[in-house]
Amino acid sequence: MAADETTTSEPGQVPLAPLPDHRNVHTPWWQELWRHYEHVITPLRARGLQCDIEFGLSTYNVRVSLPDDSYLVISPPHDPPSERPPGDPEGWIATREHPDDQTLYEVIYDSAPSNDPGAPRRPEARHGGSTQPLIEAIDHRLARLRLLPHPVLPHDSAHVPPAQPSASPEARHVPGTPHRGPRYVYGDALRDLTDRLNGAESHADAAALLHQILEPTEGLLAQLGEFFEAAGEKAKEAEEDDGFDLSYDLADAAAEIRNLSEALQVAESRMRALTPLAPAPRPPSTPANASPLAPRALPPPSPKGAPPARRTP
Incomplete structure (x- = not known):
């Protein structure tokens, strides 16, 4: 990406503010x-x-x-x-x-x-x-x-x-180059969403991000199910035994994702209802200049009885 977009090469054009730095x-x-x-x-x-x-x-x-x-x-x-x-x-x-x-x-x-x-x-x-x-x-x-x-x-x-x-x-070359690993565009987008969740300042903000994942029709899980279903249909187009087997596996994956989405439908509202826990009260500490506690007095030992006198024949 050009790093000098604060200036313009053509005369008469307006210079632009710099791009963000991240x-x-x-x-x-x-x-x-x-x-x-x-x-x-x-x-x-x-x-x-x-x-x-x-x-x-x-x-x-x-x-x-x-x-x-x-x-x-x-x-x-x-x-x-x-x-x-x-x-x-x-x-x-x-x-x-x-x-x-x-x-x-x-x-x-x-x-x-x-x-x-x-x-x-x-x-x-x-x-x-x-x-x-x-x-x-x-x-x-x-x-x-x-x-x-x-x-x-x-x-x-x-x-x-x-x-x-x-x-x-x-x-520009999304799939990757011989000298660099592949670029995972959609993984990066989800990683950014995870970063935002980690930095959320309230449970309401976290719930709003969960909404992006769990919305029943447009959320990420719903679309991921559609993706695997489409991949299964694409595998069928090969009209080979392995293609049909693969399509069944992908259809199962789509069904599991939809089941997961249904199981988590209330997660957003549950997250929104959470309130931060108040910190537990700390026990008062003893001041450094406080006099130490006096040692506890031990109880006096109980008197032992005298041994019985021996009888002489």
């Missing part, structure tokens, strides 16, 4: 997500704002770092989650938050359709999934907050390049 930048799945969101990311990078792709409660979001250490989260609808492809939602939601100030939560833009007929309709809802009004709203708000490093003038907008991460040769 290992996922070089993975094909992350680069694919970046391409889906580049029509949102590139205008923001042209304004000097560093962007990243992160997984939220149920969707992939664009996270935008701001100069005051707050950040923007730009996401598709998540309650219920959008069923449209990444980067092409029914609407956009942009919020401003701060990692150290939980009271800072500001909705800058919300064009997502509302499921509540009684809720007031936000004026930007008419724009739906259009990107230009979203960028204009972010421009306006950040300019008022003096958090826009490089405002883009109207005559500059035509020179914003359609930037996207350029995949390195090994990233």
Whole structure:
């Protein structure tokens, strides 16, 4: 991946903020997500704002770092989650938050359709999934907050390049090369989900990640069952005995995965209902300058009876 995307080679083009610095930048799945969101990311990078792709409660979001250490989260609808492809939602939601100030939560833009007929309709809802009004709203708000490093003038907008991460040769060649091991794109994606689970700050966050795995129709286990079933059908196409035997094994695997999914259907709600355990109280420690306890007095020994006198004949 090009490391110098903060500059542009063609005169008149707007320099872009640097790419994020983490290992996922070089993975094909992350680069694919970046391409889906580049029509949102590139205008923001042209304004000097560093962007990243992160997984939220149920969707992939664009996270935008701001100069005051707050950040923007730009996401598709998540309650219920959008069923449209990444980067092409029914609407956009942009919020401003701060990692150290939980009271800072500001909705800058919300064009997502509302499921509540009684809720007031936000004026930007008419724009739906259009990107230009979203960028204009972010421009306006950040300019008022003096958090826009490089405002883009109207005559500059035509020179914003359609930037996207350029995949390195090994990233393009997913199956592997003679000199490097194979790249497991989907394993990397699941590993990222596991990392997020390990770093979850609450059981509710952990439950939301479990939802990605256990959702009955679109979750990972459901799709994994579909995958093995499709693999079984593909094995049958060989019309050989071993192909039919393999198809039966793969069908059994699909059935076991579906059984596992059904057995864990309540795991998400059980996780969400958990509360952190309070630390056990520690017994009070004895101060260093406290006088030691006096030794316990032993009871006096019981008197022994005199031996009986010997009788003389």
